Amino acid sequence: MAPTQRRRPIGRPRLPGGEGRKVKTHTVSSFAASHKIKVLDHFDAHNDIEMTINHFYPELPAAKFNSRRTLIYTWKSPRRAIEALCDEVGGAGKKKARKKGEATILSKEDEADLVCWISELRDEGVPVTPTMLRLQAHEVAKAAGVAPFKASWC
Numbered sequence: 001m002a003p004t005q006r007r008r009p010i011g012r013p014r015l016p017g018g019e020g021r022k023v024k025t026h027t028v029s030s031f032a033a034s035h036k037i038k039v040l041d042h043f044d045a046h047n048d049i050e051m052t053i054n055h056f057y058p059e060l061p062a063a064k065f066n067s068r069r070t071l072i073y074t075w076k077s078p079r080r081a082i083e084a085l086c087d088e089v090g091g092a093g094k095k096k097a098r099k100k101g102e103a104t105i106l107s108k109e110d111e112a113d114l115v116c117w118i119s120e121l122r123d124e125g126v127p128v129t130p131t132m133l134r135l136q137a138h139e140v141a142k143a144a145g146v147a148p149f150k151a152s153w154c
Contacts (some may be wrong), residue, residue: 021089033085034092036075040082043072110140 014020030037035056047068053060060068073080085091109142113148117136118128134151141149 029097032093032095033082033097037079037086038080039072040075040079049073105146106137106141107144110144113140 038054039056042055043049046052049072052072053065053068057068081097085094085097091097114133114137118133121128121132137151138149141151
């Protein structure tokens with residue numbers, strides 16, 4: 001017996017003259033630190049931004065040329081920081097650099113306490129909302145003596 005082909009669901013019909021889903025036009029690109037250094041080295045060697053953009057981004061549409069040019073110019077001032085990031089172990093593949101102590105405020109023990117609190121509530125069948133987590137994190141931070149705590153990750 002031959003396998004039967006499955007019929008596609010009918011779904012919602014298109015409007016007359018409709019072309020279907022629109023193609024995304026606004027996309028965000030982020031680049032690794034090693035790529036930024038290569039681009040800056042090429043730009044420093046040739047001193048021609050158009051040549052650099054055409055070398056590294058040959059498929060770039062003409063409409064996005066100016067934004068890529070300004071992006072490369074913004075990489076020039078923090079070049080030493082980008083090079084320092086590349087020198088770190090595993091840093092060359094990173095796209096964003098964060099200063100030490102900028103994000104980790106609670107100690108590992110305090111974070112473990114939060115995880116235990118969440119697990120206990122979930123074991124009892126209580127859903128943990130972001131507001132509940134934020135309030136509990138503030139209590140833990142207050143008990144630990146951490147003053148500038150925002151719990152912005154909730």
